[in-house]
Amino acid sequence: MSQPVTGFSKLNKEEKIEWLNSHYLQNSPDAIKVLKQYWNEDAKLQQLHEEFTENTLSNFYLPFGVAPNFLINGKLMAIPMAIEESSVIAAASKAAKFWGSRGGFKATVINTKKIGQVHFIYTGEKEKLKRFYDYIKPVLLDSVRDITQNMEKRGGGVLDIELRDKTAALENYYQLHCYFETKDSMGANFINSCLEKFAHVFQAEAENWKEFTSEEKDIEILMSILSNYVPECVVRAEVSCPVEQLSEENGMKGEEFAQKFIRAVRIAEIEKYRAVTHNKGIMNGIDAVVLATGNDFRAVEAGIHAYASKNGTYTSLTHAAVEDGIFKFWMEIPLALGTVGGLTSLHPLVKLALDMLQNPSARELMEIVAVAGLAQNFGAVQSLITTGIQQGHMKMHLMNILNQQQATPEEKRIIVDYFRKNTVSHSSVITQLEKLRQQ
Numbered sequence: 001m002s003q004p005v006t007g008f009s010k011l012n013k014e015e016k017i018e019w020l021n022s023h024y025l026q027n028s029p030d031a032i033k034v035l036k037q038y039w040n041e042d043a044k045l046q047q048l049h050e051e052f053t054e055n056t057l058s059n060f061y062l063p064f065g066v067a068p069n070f071l072i073n074g075k076l077m078a079i080p081m082a083i084e085e086s087s088v089i090a091a092a093s094k095a096a097k098f099w100g101s102r103g104g105f106k107a108t109v110i111n112t113k114k115i116g117q118v119h120f121i122y123t124g125e126k127e128k129l130k131r132f133y134d135y136i137k138p139v140l141l142d143s144v145r146d147i148t149q150n151m152e153k154r155g156g157g158v159l160d161i162e163l164r165d166k167t168a169a170l171e172n173y174y175q176l177h178c179y180f181e182t183k184d185s186m187g188a189n190f191i192n193s194c195l196e197k198f199a200h201v202f203q204a205e206a207e208n209w210k211e212f213t214s215e216e217k218d219i220e221i222l223m224s225i226l227s228n229y230v231p232e233c234v235v236r237a238e239v240s241c242p243v244e245q246l247s248e249e250n251g252m253k254g255e256e257f258a259q260k261f262i263r264a265v266r267i268a269e270i271e272k273y274r275a276v277t278h279n280k281g282i283m284n285g286i287d288a289v290v291l292a293t294g295n296d297f298r299a300v301e302a303g304i305h306a307y308a309s310k311n312g313t314y315t316s317l318t319h320a321a322v323e324d325g326i327f328k329f330w331m332e333i334p335l336a337l338g339t340v341g342g343l344t345s346l347h348p349l350v351k352l353a354l355d356m357l358q359n360p361s362a363r364e365l366m367e368i369v370a371v372a373g374l375a376q377n378f379g380a381v382q383s384l385i386t387t388g389i390q391q392g393h394m395k396m397h398l399m400n401i402l403n404q405q406q407a408t409p410e411e412k413r414i415i416v417d418y419f420r421k422n423t424v425s426h427s428s429v430i431t432q433l434e435k436l437r438q439q
């Protein structure tokens with residue numbers, strides 16, 4: 001490929017595939033076959049998926065699974081999970097079962113405030129800007145009435161606007177730091193529309209503000225955008241039980257298990273290398289539910305990891321303690337989720353996932369997602385401090401190895417049976433398969 005391509009976006013799907021194949025895939029008939037074999041037979045459904053994004057060539061499958069037996073705030077739920085990694089759904093299901101017989105999970109939404117900012121440059125006297133802001137704030141709130149009226153009927157809207165002086169960090173830099181309540185939507189489009197209107201009105205009114213010099217009137221709007229850092233849109237998930245109830249299924253006395261578990265969490269609290277992996281385990285659960293329910297996992301990931309370092313050092317999102325003989329395990333995380341808007345009513349599997357969850361509000365979905373994260377972390381840490389992670393993970397990964405080796409259904413049956421009593425490793429599976437094939 002020696003030249004960049006122009007007008008690629010204007011080609012139709014077949015032409016795009018042809019171009020790609022001739023320039024990057026050595027005109028391979030197999031490549032075309034692979035791409036086309038993932039097209040849906042239902043042309044309307046195929047078109048729907050193609051139009052979710054741009055330059056679509058095919059569909060990319062992820063397994064859509066379910067973790068049953070989640071008792072959350074007294075309600076028994078089956079949680080949909082879209083994830084490619086083996087053992088995640090098994091671990092969530094196992095943790096759900098474990099806590100289901102110990103009172104279940106409790107989850108509470110603490111707050112649902114979202115944030116957006118207009119970033120601007122003002123060169124001039126701070127006091128004058130402050131006086132202008134006092135005048136403009138009600139004008140700004142009034143200027144978005146046409147955008148906010150329906151959200152206000154739902155109990156949401158713009159909550160507040162603050163003028164923030166950031167000049168200590170960057171010369172002449174200020175913000176309109178705005179708070180929103182977006183009810184059952186994630187709110188990105190609602191927030192961004194309000195912010196862009198604020199920016200426009202702010203700039204236009206500054207030009208007419210008599211106190212300003214001509215330089216002060218010339219406010220430069222840099223950008224208007226929601227923040228994916230939502231430390232005031234937070235949910236708490238927790239489990240607890242008497243310490244002695246931890247002994248069952250763990251092959252350890254409850255006291256010993258609790259102590260090891262709390263230490264493992266403590267290490268994630270104080271040690272960054274461990275914290276990142278610990279939190280990755282939490283995100284196994286969170287991302288899978290966020291994806292299955294059509295939410296924006298990039299936004300969720302970015303916000304949660306920022307929250308994990310809110311005190312200046314990256315640390316564990318979960319915490320554990322024993323108080324008066326009661327083992328407690330909990331987590332507070334920020335989550336900006338929607339059960340309306342985005343893909344939620346468009347993607348048939350997303351609709352089904354939300355139906356499975358009995359069509360939750362965004363607040364209820366926050367609780368479910370947080371519980372999935374907490375359960376996942378419990379499952380991973382429980383494995384780490386008892387059998388080690390590889391035993392369970394490799395047990396679940398066995399099928400991937402067999403598929404890589406193109407094992408037949410009969411070979412799979414025999415090998416799976418063999419590894420019920422033997423430890424799975426990549427090489428041991430290959431050896432067993434070779435032995436079988438030589439027989």
Ligand SMILES: CC(C)(COP(=O)([O-])OP(=O)([O-])OC[C@H]1O[C@@H](n2cnc3c(N)ncnc32)[C@H](O)[C@@H]1OP(=O)([O-])[O-])[C@@H](O)C(=O)NCCC(=O)NCCSC(=O)C[C@@](C)(O)CC(=O)[O-]
Binds near residue numbers: 085381384
């Ligand atoms: C894998 C298990 C669950 C096996 O655990 P086990 O005790 O061998 O499972 P079991 O066969 O005795 O079954 C017990 C229950 O587990 C579930 N379960 C068991 N097998 C299945 C299956 N095939 N499909 C669906 N569910 C399954 C299911 O709920 C089942 O109950 P049942 O349905 O029979 O009434 C356990 O070893 C475990 O929880 N391991 C942790 C796995 C894990 O965390 N994986 C994530 C990937 S590793 C990673 O990315 C993160 C990490 C670990 O690095 C994070 C960190 O370091 O903190």
Ligand SMILES: NC(=O)C1=CN([C@@H]2O[C@H](COP(=O)(O)OP(=O)(O)OC[C@H]3O[C@@H](n4cnc5c(N)ncnc54)[C@H](O)[C@@H]3O)[C@@H](O)[C@H]2O)C=CC1
Binds near residue numbers: 187190191
């Ligand atoms: N930085 C980021 O995270 C950005 C994300 N996005 C994308 O924006 C999308 C989410 O934006 P949204 O504004 O949530 O989606 P949206 O604009 O599709 O739908 C939300 C709208 O649904 C309506 N609505 C109906 N019933 C409602 C109810 N009960 N509660 C609240 N609203 C209700 C409201 O008009 C609301 O504005 C996602 O696809 C995300 O990926 C877009 C820009 C930036």
